[in-house]
Amino acid sequence: MSVRDKAYIVGVYEHPTRKADNLSVAQLHAQVAKGAIEDAGLSPSDIDGYFCAGDAPGLGNMSMGEYLGLKLRHVDSTETGGSAPIVHVHHAAQAIAMGKCNVALVTLAGRPRAAGAALMLKPPDPDAPELQFERLYGPATQNGYAMCARRHMYEFGTTSEQLAWIKVAASHHAQHNPNAMLRNVVTVEDVVNSPMVSDPLHRLDCCVVSDGGGAVIVARPEIAAKLNRPKIKIRGMGEALKHGMGGKVDLTYSAARMSGPAAFAEAGVTQADIKYVSLYDSFTITVLFQIEDLGFCKKGEGGRFVSDGNLISGVGKLPFNTDGGGLCNNHPANRGGMTKIIEAVRQLRGEAHPAVQVKNCDIALANGIGGSLGARHIAGTLIMERV
Amino acid sequence: MSNQRKIPAPIPHPETQAYWDAAQQQKLLVRRCRACGEAHHYPREICPFCWSNDTEWIEAKGEAEIYSFSTMRVGPAPYTLAYVTLAEGPRMMTNIVDCDPDKLSIGQKVKVVFRPCDDGKLAPMFTP
Ligand SMILES: [Zn+2]
Numbered sequence: 001m002s003v004r005d006k007a008y009i010v011g012v013y014e015h016p017t018r019k020a021d022n023l024s025v026a027q028l029h030a031q032v033a034k035g036a037i038e039d040a041g042l043s044p045s046d047i048d049g050y051f052c053a054g055d056a057p058g059l060g061n062m063s064m065g066e067y068l069g070l071k072l073r074h075v076d077s078t079e080t081g082g083s084a085p086i087v088h089v090h091h092a093a094q095a096i097a098m099g100k101c102n103v104a105l106v107t108l109a110g111r112p113r114a115a116g117a118a119l120m121l122k123p124p125d126p127d128a129p130e131l132q133f134e135r136l137y138g139p140a141t142q143n144g145y146a147m148c149a150r151r152h153m154y155e156f157g158t159t160s161e162q163l164a165w166i167k168v169a170a171s172h173h174a175q176h177n178p179n180a181m182l183r184n185v186v187t188v189e190d191v192v193n194s195p196m197v198s199d200p201l202h203r204l205d206c207c208v209v210s211d212g213g214g215a216v217i218v219a220r221p222e223i224a225a226k227l228n229r230p231k232i233k234i235r236g237m238g239e240a241l242k243h244g245m246g247g248k249v250d251l252t253y254s255a256a257r258m259s260g261p262a263a264f265a266e267a268g269v270t271q272a273d274i275k276y277v278s279l280y281d282s283f284t285i286t287v288l289f290q291i292e293d294l295g296f297c298k299k300g301e302g303g304r305f306v307s308d309g310n311l312i313s314g315v316g317k318l319p320f321n322t323d324g325g326g327l328c329n330n331h332p333a334n335r336g337g338m339t340k341i342i343e344a345v346r347q348l349r350g351e352a353h354p355a356v357q358v359k360n361c362d363i364a365l366a367n368g369i370g371g372s373l374g375a376r377h378i379a380g381t382l383i384m385e386r387v
Numbered sequence: 388m389s390n391q392r393k394i395p396a397p398i399p400h401p402e403t404q405a406y407w408d409a410a411q412q413q414k415l416l417v418r419r420c421r422a423c424g425e426a427h428h429y430p431r432e433i434c435p436f437c438w439s440n441d442t443e444w445i446e447a448k449g450e451a452e453i454y455s456f457s458t459m460r461v462g463p464a465p466y467t468l469a470y471v472t473l474a475e476g477p478r479m480m481t482n483i484v485d486c487d488p489d490k491l492s493i494g495q496k497v498k499v500v501f502r503p504c505d506d507g508k509l510a511p512m513f514t515p
Contacts, residue, residue, distance in 0.1 A: 132397035132407075133429040136510050137482050138459065143468040146457035154455070154493045198457045198468075199488075246427035246435035247477025249470050251455055375480075 002236075002266050007093035008224035009232040009384065011040025011217030012342045014323075016179050018330060020111040020211035025057045026067050028109035028213050033068055036215035041227050042103060047217075049074035049101030051092055053084035055110045055213075055333040064107065074101040080239075081370030082280060082335035084108070085216065086380030089341060090237040092218040102220050109213025110333025130244075134375070142206060142283070143198040144374025149285040150200055151251040155300065158288070160200055162303035164191035166284040167204050167327050169311035174324025176353040181208045182328040191284075205284040207326035207336065214338040216345075230349040235363070236267025236383045243376035254286075255379035256293035256367055263381035264295070269363055271295050274383070276347040276358045277318060278340035278366040281325040282373075287311075290367050291318070294381065313356040322347065322356035337368035341382065348386040362386050391464040396506035402432045405444055407508070413501045415447040415511045417475045428477035449499035450474040451513055458488040471497055471513050485514045 013035030020028055029052070037044055050072050056064050061075040074095050080087045085108050092104035124131055152158045168188055174180040191204040224231055240258035264270065271294070279290045288302040296318055297305040310316030323329045323343040326336040344364040346352045363385050371377030399407040409416045418430035422439030433440050456469035467483040483491060484502060501509040 126398045127400075129400070129431070130429060132399060132403065134480050136394050136397055136504055137468055137480050137512075138392060138394075138466055139468055139480065140459060140462075142461075143457040143459050147455040147468065147470060150457060151455040151493065196460045198459045198461075200457075244429075244478075246425070247429075247473075247479065249454065249478040251470070 003093035006097035010219045011036040012345045014214040015212035018210040029107045032215035040217045046103045049104035051076045051088035051106040080378035083368030083370030083380040085337040086368040104218040106216045108338040111211040113211045144372045145283040146198040146201045148251040158303035163284040164188040170325045170327040173322045174328030176355040180324040180329040207331045212332040236263045238262025238381045254289040259379040259381040260294040267383040275361045276364040278344045280369045340366040394504040396504040416444045428479045453495045482512045
């Protein structure tokens with residue numbers, strides 16, 4: 001049993017806002033749901049499956065299902081952090097393949113920028129077994145990823161300048177996105193001269209904090225066939241957990257090392273077939289890990305691979321995050337997975353900005369890393385094809 | 388060097404109470420499995436490698452090597468987060484304290500010290 005050819009992405013929508021001062025979290029989820037169902041050309045009453053994660057307010061599927069007036073026969077609130085929408089598309093395809101639903105809605109939305117410090121006051125779960133062995137040491141998000149970057153530099157000679165090329169490429173793409181938070185093109189020097197946040201990561205190695213969100217509609221092939229939209233078929237998917245391994249901590253790779261091969265095997269394609277990649281860019285180092293772990297280059301060679309504009313559309317071999325990614329465009333709800341799917345679908349449809357549209361983009365990959373690269377995280381890998 | 392940032396006190400669970408009690412005596416404990424012989428961290432009753440519940444506390448020597456580290460430069464005061472590899476095998480998250488963060492390096496030898504959290508209780512940290 002496989003999800004290959006069993007489900008299509010028929011609708012996507014990215015909220016244009018980046019600061020939602022006057023919108024509630026529920027409203028954002030509803031607005032992106034509405035945008036995606038209209039993009040698909042379907043009716044809200046067609047939705048019979050709903051997928052959302054911890055960013056959905058209240059009791060998730062229940063609270064938002066009621067708010068949206070949905071009639072559901074399949075629900076899934078799998079929580080994998082920022083990779084959740086990719087995992088949800090996987091689970092939606094499984095549910096559709098099993099006949100458990102016909103049209104699945106996936107939403108992600110939040111307003112961390114508008115909420116500001118209030119968001120930080122949420123107490124952590126004291127029952128989390130790792131909490132007492134970590135929290136007191138101050139593992140903020142940045143320093144966990146920074147420890148991965150430092151270890152990668154130590155083992156493989158990766159440099160800050162090489163990491164900076166990832167931000168440079170994202171900024172080249174963001175200049176064409178009118179909704180992007182950061183539209184200025186930056187140089188390697190700009191990145192390495194930006195203030196140190198947590199060494200060796202600089203401010204410009206970090207993604208933006210933004211409000212907004214997005215939604216995806218997944219449907220069975222018979223429904224996709226009737227819609228007047230480009231047909232984006234799910235070819236293969238993988239998901240995997242990586243963690244501290246009882247103290248055998250290894251900060252040189254991500255869970256994409258496991259989720260990637262599963263997705264490629266199911267899709268029946270190789271790295272050479274992929275024309276475009278959406279890679280979770282919480283930090284520059286996150287992108288480097290995924291490029292290596294997904295097999296676009298050997299482990300340790302990511303620094304050289306990303307240099308000299310190799311990720312810039314129209315310039316390099318592996319165009320990535322042509323919307324500007326989380327580094328420059330949008331990282332709604334502090335979760336980057338949704339926008340990764342959306343830009344990959346735009347590329348496959350030929351609806352990306354003309355300046356960054358990849359020619360003959362027939363197969364694309366979206367990868368998410370949810371949780372922390374420096375601790376426990378879950379990767380989701382999605383391979384899609386325009387047919 | 389004083390640490391001005393907030394150090395939230397750990398909330399022990401029944402299965403980890405002995406670890407935190409030992410820390411108040413300036414002892415670092417590691418959990419080891421009698422069935423498979425592996426030590427692990429953070430400590431659990433059930434071994435994460437073989438799922439035996441025949442696990443025991445051993446006292447660590449307090450010697451370790453830096454596996455990776457990063458110093459936060461934003462916030463009330465810089466502090467250094469690290470993973471260190473204990474002589475007993477497991478790597479643990481910790482802080483490197485009483486040091487010049489710019490002079491730290493991967494592979495550097497460090498030893499355990501105990502520093503107070505916000506509630507005054509001691510927690511294991513490491514120093515060159
Ligand atoms: Zn064991």
